[in-house]
Amino acid sequence: MGRALESAEESVVIRGLVRFLDERSGTAPFVKKALRYVFPDHWSFLLGEVALYTFVILVGTGIYLTFFFEPSTASTYYAGHYAPLRGHEMSVAYRSAVDLSFKVRAGLLMRQTHHWAADVFVASIVLHMLRVFFTGAFRKPRDLTYYLGLTMLVFALLEGYLGYSLVDDLLSGMGLAIGYSVLMSVPFVGANLALLVWGAPFPGKAEFWSRMYVAHVFLLPILIATLLALHLFLVAARHHTQFRESRRTTEKKVVGIPTFPGYAPRSLGLFFSVAAVLFLLGGLVQINPIWLWGPYHIAQGTNGAQPDWYLGWLIGALRLVPNLDVTIGDYTLVPNAFWGGALFPLLVFMLLYLVPWLDRRATGEYGFRNLLDRPRDAPWRTALGAALFAWVFVIFLAGASDRVFVSFGISYVAQLWIYRVLVFVLPLAALIVTRRFCLALQESERLGQIRKQAEAEARGELPQTEQL
Amino acid sequence: MNALRRWAIALGVLALGRKQRRPRFADRPRIVPPGAPDPRAEWLVLGLLLGAAAAAAGFVVVYSFNHLSHQTQYLGLSLGLAFAFTAAALVVVAKRLVVTEELEEDYPVPGHPTTQEELEQLVAEGGDRFTRKRLLLTGAGAAAGALGAAVFVPALSLGPFLDTDALYETPWRRGRRLVDEHGKPFLLDELERETFYTAYPEGADKEEVGSPLVVVRFEPSELHLPAGRRDWAPGGVVAYSKICTHAGCAVALFRKPTFRPVEPGPALICPCHYSTFDPTRGAKVIFGPAGRPLPQLPLLLDRENGELLAAGNFSGPVGPSWWGVRSKAPRNPS
Numbered sequence: 001m002g003r004a005l006e007s008a009e010e011s012v013v014i015r016g017l018v019r020f021l022d023e024r025s026g027t028a029p030f031v032k033k034a035l036r037y038v039f040p041d042h043w044s045f046l047l048g049e050v051a052l053y054t055f056v057i058l059v060g061t062g063i064y065l066t067f068f069f070e071p072s073t074a075s076t077y078y079a080g081h082y083a084p085l086r087g088h089e090m091s092v093a094y095r096s097a098v099d100l101s102f103k104v105r106a107g108l109l110m111r112q113t114h115h116w117a118a119d120v121f122v123a124s125i126v127l128h129m130l131r132v133f134f135t136g137a138f139r140k141p142r143d144l145t146y147y148l149g150l151t152m153l154v155f156a157l158l159e160g161y162l163g164y165s166l167v168d169d170l171l172s173g174m175g176l177a178i179g180y181s182v183l184m185s186v187p188f189v190g191a192n193l194a195l196l197v198w199g200a201p202f203p204g205k206a207e208f209w210s211r212m213y214v215a216h217v218f219l220l221p222i223l224i225a226t227l228l229a230l231h232l233f234l235v236a237a238r239h240h241t242q243f244r245e246s247r248r249t250t251e252k253k254v255v256g257i258p259t260f261p262g263y264a265p266r267s268l269g270l271f272f273s274v275a276a277v278l279f280l281l282g283g284l285v286q287i288n289p290i291w292l293w294g295p296y297h298i299a300q301g302t303n304g305a306q307p308d309w310y311l312g313w314l315i316g317a318l319r320l321v322p323n324l325d326v327t328i329g330d331y332t333l334v335p336n337a338f339w340g341g342a343l344f345p346l347l348v349f350m351l352l353y354l355v356p357w358l359d360r361r362a363t364g365e366y367g368f369r370n371l372l373d374r375p376r377d378a379p380w381r382t383a384l385g386a387a388l389f390a391w392v393f394v395i396f397l398a399g400a401s402d403r404v405f406v407s408f409g410i411s412y413v414a415q416l417w418i419y420r421v422l423v424f425v426l427p428l429a430a431l432i433v434t435r436r437f438c439l440a441l442q443e444s445e446r447l448g449q450i451r452k453q454a455e456a457e458a459r460g461e462l463p464q465t466e467q468l
Numbered sequence: 469m470n471a472l473r474r475w476a477i478a479l480g481v482l483a484l485g486r487k488q489r490r491p492r493f494a495d496r497p498r499i500v501p502p503g504a505p506d507p508r509a510e511w512l513v514l515g516l517l518l519g520a521a522a523a524a525a526g527f528v529v530v531y532s533f534n535h536l537s538h539q540t541q542y543l544g545l546s547l548g549l550a551f552a553f554t555a556a557a558l559v560v561v562a563k564r565l566v567v568t569e570e571l572e573e574d575y576p577v578p579g580h581p582t583t584q585e586e587l588e589q590l591v592a593e594g595g596d597r598f599t600r601k602r603l604l605l606t607g608a609g610a611a612a613g614a615l616g617a618a619v620f621v622p623a624l625s626l627g628p629f630l631d632t633d634a635l636y637e638t639p640w641r642r643g644r645r646l647v648d649e650h651g652k653p654f655l656l657d658e659l660e661r662e663t664f665y666t667a668y669p670e671g672a673d674k675e676e677v678g679s680p681l682v683v684v685r686f687e688p689s690e691l692h693l694p695a696g697r698r699d700w701a702p703g704g705v706v707a708y709s710k711i712c713t714h715a716g717c718a719v720a721l722f723r724k725p726t727f728r729p730v731e732p733g734p735a736l737i738c739p740c741h742y743s744t745f746d747p748t749r750g751a752k753v754i755f756g757p758a759g760r761p762l763p764q765l766p767l768l769l770d771r772e773n774g775e776l777l778a779a780g781n782f783s784g785p786v787g788p789s790w791w792g793v794r795s796k797a798p799r800n801p802s
Contacts, residue, residue, distance in 0.1 A: 009477060038573040106531060108540045109547070141578065174740055177716035181788030191635060191790035196627040201634050202677045202716055202787060211626075239575055253572045261500060261566035269558035276551035283544005299649075299666050299680035299710050301720030303739045318715060318757060319741045325759030325789060335789035336759040337715050368578050402742065412742060413755060 039263045040242035040249075040256035044135075046270060047128035048149075053274040054121040055228065059221065061114040061282075068104050070096040071166060071213035073206050082291050090295030093209060094168040098291050113282025118160045120278065122310040125153050133355065133385050135372040137241045139365070143356035145234040150352055152227045155220050157310055162216040164288065164308060166209070171288075173296025174305055177202060178318070182341030187333055203298060241372045251370045304402055313392050316399030317344040320419055348392060376445075379438035383431045390430035394422050501567055509564035513557045520553035636785055636798045638678025640765055644778045645670040646681065646707070654776045656703045656769055659685040662734060664722035666710060669778070677787045678798070680710035681765060682719055682736055683776075684747050693764075694750040697783070702769035705776060708751045709765070709786040712738035714758035716788045719745070736762065750783075759789055763798070 022028035039045075072092040078085045080095070081102055100107040129149065132138050138146035161179070165172045180202045183194040197211070198204030242249050242256070249255045257263045281287070293302070307315055317340030326334035359381065360366060375382040398419035405412045527546035530539060562568070598604060628634060646654040646667040654667055665683040668674045688704040700706070712719050717740035725731040735754065736745040743758035745751040751762035763782035770777055781798045 009474065013475070036571065036573075038571050105539070106543050109543045112540075113544070174717050177711075178740060181715035184788045184790045188791055191632045191792065192629050194790075195632060195634070196624070196629050199627040201637075203675060205627075237576065239573070248572060252575055254575055255570060255572050257568055258571050262562070262568045265558045265562035265566060269555045269562060272551045272555035272558060276548045276555055278548075279544050279551060280548030281544075283541050283548060298675050298677060299668070299718050301718035301739045303721060305717075305739055315741070321757050323743070323753050323757055323759050327794060330795040332759075332789050332791055332793050335793070336757050337788060340757070341715070370575050402739075 035260040036258045037236070038239070038254050038256040038258055040240050040254060042243060044131045045240065047124055047131055049267060049270055050274055051121060051124040051128055052228070052232075053271045054117050054124060054278070055224070056271070057117045057275055057278050058114060058121060061110045061117065062217065062221070064110045065100065065107075065114060066217055068096060068100040068107060069093070069166070071209045073168070073203075073209050085291060085294070088295060089297075091168045093166065094290070094295045097167045097169070101291065109279070109283050111282075112285075112287050113278050115164070115287045116281040116285070117278050118163060119287075119308055119310070120274075122153070122156050122160060125149070125156055126310075129153065129352075130385075130389070134375045134382055135241070135243075136359070136369065136378060136381065137372055138356050139359065139369040140356070141238045141368055142234070142241070145231055145238070146356060147353065148227050148231045148234070150349070152224055152231065154349065155224050155227070159216060159220040159224065160308060160310060162212050162220070166212055166216060167288075167290055168209075168296050169290040169293040170296050170300060170302055171293050171305055171307075173203070173298070174301060175307055175311075177298075178315075178337075178341070180204075181337045182318075185335035185338035186342060187338065190335070190338075239370070241370055243372050243374070249371065251368070254370065304406055306400070306403065312399040313348075313396040314341055314345060314399075316395040316397065316419075317341070319401070320395060320398050320416065320423065322420075344395070348388070351388060376438040376441040379435045379442075382438050383435035386434040387427040387431040391423065391427040394419065394426045398423075501569060503567040506564050509560055513560050513565065516553050516557035516560065520550045520557065523547075523550035523553055526550075632790075632792060635787075635790070635792075636796055638781060638786060638798050639669045639672035639676060640678065640778045640781050642778060642780050643768075644672075646683065646767075646776045646778070649674065654683065655774045656685075656705060656776060657774050659683070659703075659705060661685050661687065661704075662724050664724075664736075667707065667776075677711055677716070678709070678782075680718065681707045682710045682722075682747075682762075683707045684722065684734070684736075686734075686748055690748050692749050697750060697764065697766070700764060700766040700779065702767055702776075705767055706747055707765040707767055707776075707778075708736065708745070708747065708762040709782055711787045712740065712743055712758060713760040713762060713787070713789060714738065714743045714756070715740055717741075719743075719762065760784065760793070 018028065021031075070092050074092045075089060076092050076095055078088050078090055078095055078098070080086070080099060082098060085098065097111075101111055102108070132146060132149070161175065165176050165179070180194055180198060183197065184190045186193060195201070198208050199211075239254050240256070242254055246255070257266070294300075306312070318337060319340070321336060321339040323336060324334075324339070325332055325336050362380065373381075398416070401412055401415040401419065404410055404415060523546050527543060527550060530536065530542040530546055533539065536542065595601070647670045648654065648665070648667060651670070653670070654665070659665065662684065667681040667683045668679050672679055674680070684706055686701075686704045686706065688701070691701055691704060691706065693700060693706070708719075710718050710720075715738075717738050719736050719738045721737035721739055723732070723735040723737060723744075725734060734747055736747050736751060737743070738756070738758070741757050743756035744754050745758070745762050746754050750764055753759070753761060761784075763784040763786050765782050766779035768777040768779040769775075783797070785793050785796070785798050
């Protein structure tokens, strides 16, 4: 067995595989191109990949959960191992979620990993979106890609909300009551819509649970997966953006590592890292201990209730709005929950959807953009983005003021009034400070260049730019 | 058999052998640039892969135990570590064992102007034989609209879309007893002052939005109920819907002043968004986002046995607000 044979045998395997596939699919040219497809290298380009891989984990753990979870509101009494709940009346849905946590081996690991993955999924999408915004990656020809990504974010929020609502613990019931109320608050048709979705006044018909379940395990995942496929197709069709790093990176040429052999192990490594982090969190860090919340009953509520982080901005908005119902005679045009629960997110998402158009209008730039801006290169965009982010973030923080009261004893009422002021002041401050900061960075860069040039001249070298 | 043996050898060699690479495609220039072997990195990768294998095997072992304390933690730890070792192996492969090239590639052309024109032409010519385009488009629009409606109308079966009357219904009616969650009637004499009770209509579904009440007893002199509600609180007992008028959560908190001179008065508070209601003044909103007071239920006292009964239905619809919430009072189920 000489080395020549070794090498030859390896070649035989590869050749066999390649021939088999190509002769049956004719994809050898495509595969060759795909293997030499170029990925520009920057840590921030990985955020979208993290979201993609988290979605894979979500689907995997989610399928496992469906084998044990029963989406039914039928009433039952708990008789399992967990003593504090024994004898309590609860829905079959809640009991099966508790059993899945305590009786099914590895069930709690899967449930907690699924929950952690949902939180990480939305977080990575949001960070990815911020990266895309602050570098101007949403510009033509990638505006369509951006819209698809934004729509996935909307669906991801809805998907997460439905996921923790299905369990029917006390917190999910409170969340559903709020969702129902926000839908009811839509001017004119709110009550009709809410009755349509819930089938009857809250808590709704038994069928509502099947509707949520089908939406959570089938409709929304399919929608997200379809949009994801389109998103990735468009990314590949127009190639990645890149920073202006050297002379080789231009609007015409993309520079980076090819899929194979360079990028594949990197990206696979990222996938396994994501999986490692999620399963370590799922196994070691408790999340949503539903047996502590107890089953939902309409007459019960708990103090200090908080949703998953990605709905914190909405609870903050619902809490901040003063008690204003707009009425016309005997009719209620705008019930209060509409302002914080519906108008606020609608406004934020409308602004986000308008970003590519607004940017074109503001800059007058209609051409193709493959090179990214650094945030400082576009001070107005960066400043306006920072202002919008500060606005949403301060409202998000306001949603946690009850926890701050419990932990630090600062009056809840006082905090709310402070936030009601900050909501106006902070975005403005963020706008001004960020813009100044960008301009200062530009200025210091310019000075640095001048100094370099002067030093070069002092050494008697001709500055490069003037050589021509 | 022979082929099978050769494949097995090839795979074994692939897995175990260390190679001195000779140019295998001597007739063609290399695609991937050459790089020096790194045996230490290979050992490292092997170690990491074995680590992954050990951790994954550990997962199987932990799983196979029947009653193991902290099983979830061990399962998560072993599976997480298996993934982490695999990730580390791949990172070493990426950084030290494969050649990291920096390639240039042309961005795709922005568009294909000629093909675009051809497509335009194709579509236009394909419709050449139509002479009444606008009329036909109108017809197509009508058909599409009606078909769309026909497809979506069955969705209305999901709920009573136009009939919102159910929102005004509650199980309360004159003479219905207040009971606690175990079905025990509320007796006036057993109610502590300034203590928070939850009551339900006797014999009705407790999980309906119109069912649960908050019941608090005050000194009658402390009550300042709105005009026309003077006799709604026999013995100083007031009853309100427990469902917040803002976002439908249960009003589950009661603020009881412990030292009257300096503290704010008693209040009912919803823990979802901290809407705060004054139970001595008809559950008027004193803080927070709720736009309406909690609907009040008029009470009766059964003089014979001291039980509390409903004297009618609520002062307004229960639960969150909608377009018609102020236009009608609730009624009894028919």
